[in-house]
Amino acid sequence: MAKSVLSTSALRTIVTEIAAEMAASEDRGNVAAYIPELACIDPHRFALAIVTPEGEVIAAGDADMPFSIQSVSKAFTLAVALGQMGEALWTRVGREPSGDPFNSIVQLEHEQGIPRNPFINAGAIAVTDAILSGYEPREAIAHILEFIRYTAGDDEILIDENVARSEEATGFRNAALANFMRDFGNVTCEPAMTLGVYYHQCAVVMSARQLAMAGRFLAFDGCLRPGGSRVISGRMARQINALMLTCGHYDGSGEFAFRVGLPGKSGVGGGILAVAPGRASIGCWSPGLNAVGNSKLASLALEMLADRTGWSVFAPH
Structure with missing residues (x-):
C-alpha cells in the first residue's frame, strides 16, 4: 500500500526496527568462500543506510564498516x-x-x-x-x-x-x-x-553509508540531489535504473523485483545498492549470500523497507 511522504522520525524508526530484526536472524546465508579474501568476513554483520532528497543519512547496524562492493x-x-x-x-x-x-x-x-x-x-x-x-x-x-x-x-x-x-x-x-x-x-x-x-x-571498499551516498545520482534523475549537481543525464540514470531492476541480481533479478520492487545492484561481498526514484538512495550490507549469490539478509531487509515505506516503483504514488 502506498504511503504519504514519511517523516524523518518515522523513517528512522523503520530503519532501526529492520536492523534489530536482522540482528536476531539465525539464517544468514553463506559468505563468498570462493574468493579467499571474502571467506573470512563475519556473517553476523548487517548495515542499512538511507539518504533522503534533503541529504540526510539515516543508518543502523554496521553502517560505517567498510566492505568489498564487488x-x-x-x-x-x-x-x-x-x-x-x-x-x-x-x-x-x-x-x-x-x-x-x-x-x-x-x-x-x-x-x-x-x-x-x-x-x-x-x-x-x-x-x-x-x-x-x-x-x-x-x-x-x-x-x-x-x-x-x-x-x-x-x-x-x-x-x-x-x-x-x-x-x-x-x-x-x-x-x-x-x-x-x-x-x-x-x-x-x-x-x-x-x-x-x-x-x-x-575491490573498491565502501561502507553502507558511503554506498547510499554514492547512489544519489541514480535516485535523483542523474543529480546528487534534486535540482543539484548533475552527474549524468536523466536519461542515462533511468536506463541504469531499468537495468538494475531487470538484471541487477543475476538470475535472482525477477525474484528481487517481485519481492522488493526497487532497482538494485548486488555484489558477492554482500552489498546491495537500491534506489527509490525521487525518494532515497539505499545501501545495505550483510555478507551471507543466498543460493543465487545475493545477500540473504540485505534482500530481506530491502523487502521489509519497501513494504513499510510504500517505496516500491510499482506502488501508486
Whole structure:
C-alpha cells in the first residue's frame, strides 16, 4: 500500500526496527568462500543506510564498516562508460536478463560474443574494456575510483589491493570470458589488462553509508540531489535504473523485483545498492549470500523497507 511522504522520525524508526530484526536472524546465508579474501568476513554483520532528497543519512547496524562492493561497482562503471561512449556502448552489450549464472559462458557462444547485459560478468568486462580503450590501466582504475569518490562525496574511498589480487589469482572463468569475447572482437584491449581493471573496480571498499551516498545520482534523475549537481543525464540514470531492476541480481533479478520492487545492484561481498526514484538512495550490507549469490539478509531487509515505506516503483504514488 502506498504511503504519504514519511517523516524523518518515522523513517528512522523503520530503519532501526529492520536492523534489530536482522540482528536476531539465525539464517544468514553463506559468505563468498570462493574468493579467499571474502571467506573470512563475519556473517553476523548487517548495515542499512538511507539518504533522503534533503541529504540526510539515516543508518543502523554496521553502517560505517567498510566492505568489498564487488559487482555493485558495475552500476558505477556503466555510468562511466555511458558518459564516455553514449549510446554506442549498446553495440557491445545487451539489455536483457540472462537467466544464467553471473559467470556463465554459454550465452556468449550463441550470441557471438555480445553479453546479454552489463551486470553479468561478461557484460561488465566488456564495459570495463570500453572504458579502458581511452586510458592506460592505472588511469582507468583512477578514473573509476574518482567517479565513485565524487558521487559519494568522499575522497577516503579506496581499493583493497589484497582483494584485487585474490580475485586475479582465482579468476579463471573471468579470463575465459574475456578471451572468448576477444576472439569475437568485443574485447579490444589485452584481456589481462582489461581484467586487471575489472578486478580493481570490484575491490573498491565502501561502507553502507558511503554506498547510499554514492547512489544519489541514480535516485535523483542523474543529480546528487534534486535540482543539484548533475552527474549524468536523466536519461542515462533511468536506463541504469531499468537495468538494475531487470538484471541487477543475476538470475535472482525477477525474484528481487517481485519481492522488493526497487532497482538494485548486488555484489558477492554482500552489498546491495537500491534506489527509490525521487525518494532515497539505499545501501545495505550483510555478507551471507543466498543460493543465487545475493545477500540473504540485505534482500530481506530491502523487502521489509519497501513494504513499510510504500517505496516500491510499482506502488501508486
